[in-house]
Amino acid sequence: MKFGILVNEGPFTHQASDSAYQFVKAAIEKGHQVMRVFFYYDGVNNANKLSAPQSDDRNLVKMWGDLAKEHNLDLVVCIAAALRRGIVEDNLAEGFRISGLGQLTEVGIAADRLVVFGD
Template identity: 70%
Template structure:
C-alpha cells in the first residue's frame, strides 16, 4: 500500500515525530511505500539543519533525512508554516524540500492511506 504521513509537531518536544518515524520504518519493512511525509505546524522544525541533540540521543532530523537518502521518501515542509517559524532553504536539512500545502492535499488524493501524527 501507498502511505502519506503528516507530522504536526516538532522534534523532541512531542513524541509525534518519533511515532511517525517508527510507523514509517515498520510500514516499509512490511513492503509498503511511504509516498510522502508532510511536515506542518511546528512539524516544520523537524527540517532544521541547525539541530544538535546530545551525543547519546537520537538525531531526529538526520533520521528523517536518511529515509529520503536510502528509500527516496519525499520529505516536504509546508512553506507557509516554515516561514512563520524561521525555516528557510538556508537552514533546511538534507533530504527535505519546501513546498506548498497543496502537497499535503495531493498526498491525501494519491495515497491509499493518510495518517496524521500530532498533538
C-alpha cells in the same frame, strides 16, 4: 499499499515525530510505499539542520534525512508554516524540500491512507 504521513510536531517537545518515523520504517519494511511525509505546524522544525541534540539523544532531523536517502522518500515541509518558524532553504536539512500546503491535499488524494501524527 500507498501511505501518506502528516507530522504536526517538532522533534523535541512531542513524541509525534518519533512515532511517525517508526511507523514509516515499519511500513517500508513490510513492503508498502510511503509516497510523502508532510511536515506541518511545528513539524517543520524536523527539517532544521541547525538543531544540535546532545550526543546521547537521537537526532531525528538526521534520521529522517537518512531514511529519505535510503528509501527515496519525499519529505515536504510546508512553506507557510516553515517561514513563520524561520525554516528556509539556508537551514533546510538534507533530504527535505519546501513546498506548498497543496502537497498535503495532493498526497491525501493520491495515497490509500493518510496517517496523522501530532499532539
